[in-house]
Amino acid sequence: MTEMAKGGNLPVPSAALHVAVAWQQGPGTPDVDVSALLLDAAGAVRSDADLVFYNQREHHSKSVRHLGKGQDPGPSGTDWIWLDLNAVEPEVERVVVAAxxxxxxxGRIPGLAVHVATPEGAPVASFAIGDASTETAFVFGEFYRRNGTWKFRAVGQGYASGLAGLAKDFGISVEDSAPVAPAPFAGAWAGPGGPDELTVDFPPYVHQGRAKQRVTCPPNLPAGRRVVVDIECRDSISVTVYSCDAYGRSDELLLDSYEDEVHGRTLATVPDDRPLALLVEADSPWTLRVLPLGQARRLDLTVHGAGPDLLVYEGGPGVLSFAHQGESNFTVWHTYRSADPDWPGDDQDLLVNEVGRLDVLAPVRGPGLLRIGADGPWQISVGG
Structure with a gap:
């Protein structure tokens, strides 16, 4: 691996890359949340949509995705960005990796570093931060264009003014889009887990496979709780994910997609009496991740996405706006706590079930989970 010094730069492949911000975990050490900013020639985002982070995890160009926390052996923590430099729009001159x-x-977080590698794990670059002090936001590095090629620069610049200072420098609207921690849930939570379901934590489970394979998750997943199932696959005719019954047979269809490039999320419930088992079917290599429900994105004002996804809606009864730019089916299911005291499960409403491009409104009963099925870019907003 090429170890870099602060201010150094080196050429990188104009292809897909995995970027990990890493740190040393320990008692009292917080998690580090990575973000990516796509900047134009003036060094600013074109809009708040050019910020990719845990609550806006995919850029509309599909060139940058937030993959979430990794499950690494030992005491190291990582938060991952997937970057396809070939897909970066011509107007974007730099992609900044911040946290x-x-x-x-x-300065209180040991072992800070950024690592760049190919999806197969071949190292490309590594930069260790050794001089952090009072900064509360940090730029680790940046990818930038130079004479038709891409390079990576080790930046190591901090902001004592935190996210507000970083946001101001890059033209982000702090009030609307700075990556702040989700607000505590104040309403009646939807589902069997109660309000604490969003706070249940466990190490993400990651499994890589190919073609058709049944995956049995480890027994440390919280029994009876709902979890996020995240699947990533490229160059496959189709990708489907099923839950499995007690005999290992496919049971409920959780996700299906027919895009060439899939990075989707859906919902699964861990059985009370056995580990969660999932059946994945695809024609090419894939990566499956099982994450805590709290890592699902929140629908606060407007959320952009592409393909299948899962959102947490914490608002009250109202109207949601839906726009879809794909050519195939677009569905949105709303899962919420049943008002029937004799029914222990959830109720569901099918808010949208349309084909092709659309721009529609639909009423929502209250807080819950939104399961989205789509084959192209979409947008969901609160209010008409």
Missing amino acids: SADDTEF
Whole structure:
């Protein structure tokens, strides 16, 4: 691996890359949340949609995705960005890799580094941060164009003013889009887990496979709780994910997609009496991740996405706006707590079930989960 010094730069492949911000975990050490900013020639985002982070995890160009926390052996923590430099729009000159840590000074977080590798794990670059002090937001590095090729620069610049200072420098609207921690849920939560379901935590489970394979998750997943199932696959005719019954047979269809490039999320419930088992079918290699429900994106005002996804809606009864740019089916299911005291399960409403491009409104009963099926870019907003 090429170890870099602060301010150094080197050429990188104009292809797909995995970027990990890493740190040393320990008692009292917070998680670090990575983000990516796509900047134009003036060094600013074109809109708040050019910020990719845990609550807006995919850029509309599909060139940058937030993959979430990794499950690494030992005491290291990582938060991952997937970047396809070939897909970056011509107007974007730089992709900045930054991070925050719950307003904690980065000087108190040991082992800070950024690592760049190919999806197969071949190392490309590594830069260790050794001089962090009072900064509460940090730019680790940046990818930039130079004479028709891409390079990576080791930046290592911090902001004592936190996310607000970083946002101001890059033209982000702090009030609307800065990556802040989700607000505590104040309403009646939808589902069997109660309000604490969003706070249940466990190490993400990651499994890589190919073609058709049944995956049995480890027994440390919380029994009876709902979890996020995240699947990533490229160059496959179709990708489907099923839950499995007690005999290992396919049971409920959780996700299906027919895009060439899939990065989708859906919902599964861990059985009370056995580990969660999932059946994945695809024609090419895939990566499956099982994540805590709290890592699902929140629908606060407007959320953009592409393909299948899962959103947490914490608002009250109202109207949601839906726009879809794909050519195939677009569905949105709303899962919420049943009002029937004799019914222990959830109720569901099919808010949208249309084919092709659309722009529609639909009423929502209250807080719950939105399961989205789509084959192209979409947007969901609160209010008409």
